[in-house]
Amino acid sequence: MSQHSGTEVLRYTAFSADPEGGNPAGVVLDATGLDEAAMLAVAAELGYSESAFLTRQGGPGEAGARDGAGEPGDAGARDGAGAREYTIRYFSPKAEVPFCGHATVATALALAERDGPGDLVFRTPAGTVPVTVTREGAELRATLTSVEPDVLDIAPDDLAEALAALDWPAADLDPALPPRIAFAGARHLVLAAATRERLADLSYDFARLEALMHRLDLTTLQLVWRQAPDVFHVRDPFPVGGVVEDPATGAAAAAFGAYLRDRSLVPGTAVLILHQGEDMGRPGTLTVELRADDARVRVSGTGTRIGD
Numbered sequence: 001m002s003q004h005s006g007t008e009v010l011r012y013t014a015f016s017a018d019p020e021g022g023n024p025a026g027v028v029l030d031a032t033g034l035d036e037a038a039m040l041a042v043a044a045e046l047g048y049s050e051s052a053f054l055t056r057q058g059g060p061g062e063a064g065a066r067d068g069a070g071e072p073g074d075a076g077a078r079d080g081a082g083a084r085e086y087t088i089r090y091f092s093p094k095a096e097v098p099f100c101g102h103a104t105v106a107t108a109l110a111l112a113e114r115d116g117p118g119d120l121v122f123r124t125p126a127g128t129v130p131v132t133v134t135r136e137g138a139e140l141r142a143t144l145t146s147v148e149p150d151v152l153d154i155a156p157d158d159l160a161e162a163l164a165a166l167d168w169p170a171a172d173l174d175p176a177l178p179p180r181i182a183f184a185g186a187r188h189l190v191l192a193a194a195t196r197e198r199l200a201d202l203s204y205d206f207a208r209l210e211a212l213m214h215r216l217d218l219t220t221l222q223l224v225w226r227q228a229p230d231v232f233h234v235r236d237p238f239p240v241g242g243v244v245e246d247p248a249t250g251a252a253a254a255a256f257g258a259y260l261r262d263r264s265l266v267p268g269t270a271v272l273i274l275h276q277g278e279d280m281g282r283p284g285t286l287t288v289e290l291r292a293d294d295a296r297v298r299v300s301g302t303g304t305r306i307g308d
Helices: 036-046 062-067 074-079 101-115 156-166 196-200 206-216 250-262
Strands: 002-004 007-014 023-028 050-058 084-091 118-124 127-136 139-145 150-152 180-183 187-192 220-228 231-238 243-246 270-276 284-291 294-305
Touching: 007 036, 007 101, 023 036, 023 101, 036 050, 036 084, 050 101, 084 101, 101 118, 101 127, 101 139, 101 250, 101 294, 150 250, 156 187, 156 206, 180 250, 187 206, 187 250, 196 220, 196 231, 220 250, 231 250, 250 270, 250 284, 250 294
Parallel strands: 023 050, 084 118, 187 220, 231 270
Antiparallel strands: 002 007, 007 023, 007 294, 050 084, 118 127, 127 139, 139 294, 150 180, 180 187, 220 231, 231 243, 270 284, 284 294
């Protein structure tokens, strides 16, 4: 626990049980007294790719009642009947983002350590996100369920600009995984490398890629290499957040699961393993679950508290 600008901030890493692995996030369990500028200042001072702020706690069933029948959050609220409910916001050092998977996992783990495992419902700017925390031996594991995803084409000129900013020749892409923009709470451009070496060699034009991402409303680029039918290595440049690279990206993992299903690259029901952070020295593992009877995507992982 630490104090930033007078606010009590917890620090957790998500998608790794090792404090030196996964993706660190700041967690403020009571941000009711903070306005947007203050939350951004805390996130900037902390310097992690994202920090999460709980701005309100509701009662069981309240999210569903507020969303109303047929609203995007309704299915999530039904999943979380009887769950503890919170309103949550996410800030990078530079801006607010609509959804952040690793900070959601970190916050869920912090609440579970305080209140015990169980079901939670987070009301995010992107929609309602149910989360379940379970105990597996000595570890806690959080599973989030995304909002309903979408997959879109990318214009050829925009793809060419992305590749130019990355300094990736088009010939280095994997033709079996065509570029697309995928959404599961935030928008991510999926680009698949043909080799592990191509994925490992990441040195890009920060300002050029940031400008393109702002124009396309992208949160990260989801760069991937397929090791096996259900195993991938991924990296996520995040210049729009003021961060060169995100070590473990739950929102992008959910979007990538939706992309794979949309392209019929995996079965309708599947469990996928994503390895991220190895090239940064912060290895983490994200588990992505697809269900044939549910368009939403589940992303799960462990985590642990960092320091005091």
